[in-house]
Amino acid sequence: MTVKELAEGLALECVCMPEPDREVEGGYTGDLLSWVMGRAQAGDAWITIMSNQNIVAVATLTDVALIILAEDVRPDPGVAELAERKGINLFRSPEAAFPLCAKVAALL
Amino acid sequence: MEALHFHFDIDGEDFSSAGEASVAVKKKLRQLGFPSDVIRRCSIAMYEGEINMVIHANGGSADVEVYPDKVVMVLEDHGPGIPNVELAMQEGYSTSTEQIRNMGFGAGMGLPNMKRYTESLEIETKVGVGTKLTMVVRV
Numbered sequence: 001m002t003v004k005e006l007a008e009g010l011a012l013e014c015v016c017m018p019e020p021d022r023e024v025e026g027g028y029t030g031d032l033l034s035w036v037m038g039r040a041q042a043g044d045a046w047i048t049i050m051s052n053q054n055i056v057a058v059a060t061l062t063d064v065a066l067i068i069l070a071e072d073v074r075p076d077p078g079v080a081e082l083a084e085r086k087g088i089n090l091f092r093s094p095e096a097a098f099p100l101c102a103k104v105a106a107l108l
Numbered sequence: 109m110e111a112l113h114f115h116f117d118i119d120g121e122d123f124s125s126a127g128e129a130s131v132a133v134k135k136k137l138r139q140l141g142f143p144s145d146v147i148r149r150c151s152i153a154m155y156e157g158e159i160n161m162v163i164h165a166n167g168g169s170a171d172v173e174v175y176p177d178k179v180v181m182v183l184e185d186h187g188p189g190i191p192n193v194e195l196a197m198q199e200g201y202s203t204s205t206e207q208i209r210n211m212g213f214g215a216g217m218g219l220p221n222m223k224r225y226t227e228s229l230e231i232e233t234k235v236g237v238g239t240k241l242t243m244v245v246r247v
Contacts, residue, residue, distance in 0.1 A: 034221055038152060042144070056127075057126065057128075058155075
């Protein structure tokens with residue numbers, strides 16, 4: 001499933017989607033960046049409530065397919081532009097991480 | 109065969125540029141055709157080192173040497189040094205402030221991650237002088 005298809009399936013709000021055709025192969029949720037760095041896999045949908053610019057670096061290094069900000073979290077100023085520039089797909093959702101995880105798992 | 113050498117200055121002033129050296133190393137290794145697990149391990153180890161230098165040491169420098177069979181990353185700072193390396197190596201131990209934790213760092217996973225994802229991690233540190241980390245990832 002592509003990022004675009006997953007985003008549509010989950011009714012996510014798009015912050016930026018520079019790579020809509022990336023394949024989503026799994027999921028990971030977490031807010032401790034070191035933990036995410038060490039555990040998230042390439043192609044994952046990463047669900048988090050962390051909204052600062054460092055999520056873009058972590059997403060770049062782990063090669064996750066997209067970031068989903070849960071619980072109606074908004075990206076900090078400048079994060080959307082940075083994500084766009086770095087080719088990171090960034091979305092947001094009013095839902096909490098748990099239902100989002102369940103829905104991602106059901107769709108994949 | 110001679111190694112390729114890359115040097116980076118890590119800016120300790122703000123978090124917005126933190127990770128840039130790691131991302132640059134990742135890109136170089138990818139261009140050079142290294143296996144993805146090697147690239148991943150180097151990226152993680154390097155990012156943790158970079159973040160530590162920003163959090164604790166007001167920046168520093170990173171020198172990366174790329175050989176056909178290994179990647180050597182040397183991170184050096186003139187920060188406060190690590191008073192108790194054994195304690196710092198324990199997962200979950202952190203001296204980071206609340207502000208740093210709120211940014212998603214300070215989980216006490218930095219040095220443990222560096223050890224986990226590299227073949228060797230050498231720590232030379234002196235309180236009040238600085239810290240030098242040498243990490244090797246074998247291909």
